[in-house]
Amino acid sequence: MASETTTLTALEPQTLREWITEHEDLVVIDVRSAAEFETMHIRGSYNVPLPLLSEHADALAERLGQRVVLVCQSGVRAEQARQRLGSSGIGTALVLTGGVPGFAAAGGDVVRGAQRWDLERQVRMVAGSLVVVGLIAGKFVSPKLRVLAGAIGTGLTFSAATNTCAMGQALSKMPWNKVADEPSAETAINRIPAAA
Template sequence: MPTASKSYVDANAARQLVADHGAVLVDVRTPGEFATERAEGSRNIPLPLVKAAQAALGEAERPVILLCASGTRAGQAKDLLGEETGVPVHILEGGLTAWKRDGAPVESSGRRVWGMERQVRLAAGALVIAFVALSLAWEPLKWLGAAIGAGLVVAAVTNTCAMARVLAFLPWNRRAA
């Protein structure tokens, strides 16, 4: 599948698109992350559901601005959407982090759910420690620890993360805002 051309906008340009053209802010993070903190007025369409929402995004006949925590998942969402929405689709450069840094308004539930990247680091680190410790009792378990490390290398090289996709199914990541 060819990669869609990527149009990045900063927080100020995104706010201007919302004000002038009624652009739709689409947050592609998990529902748990979205419930914790989100750009004011944004709606949540988690990354795995973006392709299914493609037609609805085009029917709104308004520009779409994709965002996530840092911009990576928004870029993946843009790749999934391709050029077929029929409306301009932009990526918020720097994600919610840049949005907040530029003083743009955010909404918060007061709930604290760790971001997906932090959850992945915790899970991967805990698994490696567990497999290394258990390998003292049964040596072949060291290879499971090595497999986790290899998975992290693949995640970095491909800019995708299977562990994040699995963690997205945990209850705190699935709660609606």
């Protein structure tokens, strides 16, 4: 009987809490936007937003050791980052189960700043609102306006199939999602100590 090997890709919040105190070589990378990071982040984590990480994964991989944990709001963006770092030679990165909110709920040490809606919640609000507007306008203005609801549904289906979110990328550029200290690739990567 052949043995099957399983690669661990997820890390529970309680385990991360233990690792933070036990492992000096641990690097926690938060791949959410700078505004989301400012709202709440794991103490000691580094903010490298997913678009920067995706574009500069090779340079980031050069600085990282073997104990890397990626975090976001729910795990979706962190998983994308894990796959991208994997293609750059970091095959041991883990994704925090439940994201930053899950870590905070498990009693983890987080830093809280100015409160704002996370990007995923903003996407749900905009998408839901556009569907409702499309249906109401289709009923009372013109049936052709129901196409708006169909377009949003198609976009959400494409988003799920490709594990991307164009609406999230667009919303991340809105003024309320900007902070004064939006990291550049160089500053985001250089904040992370180089692996020994």
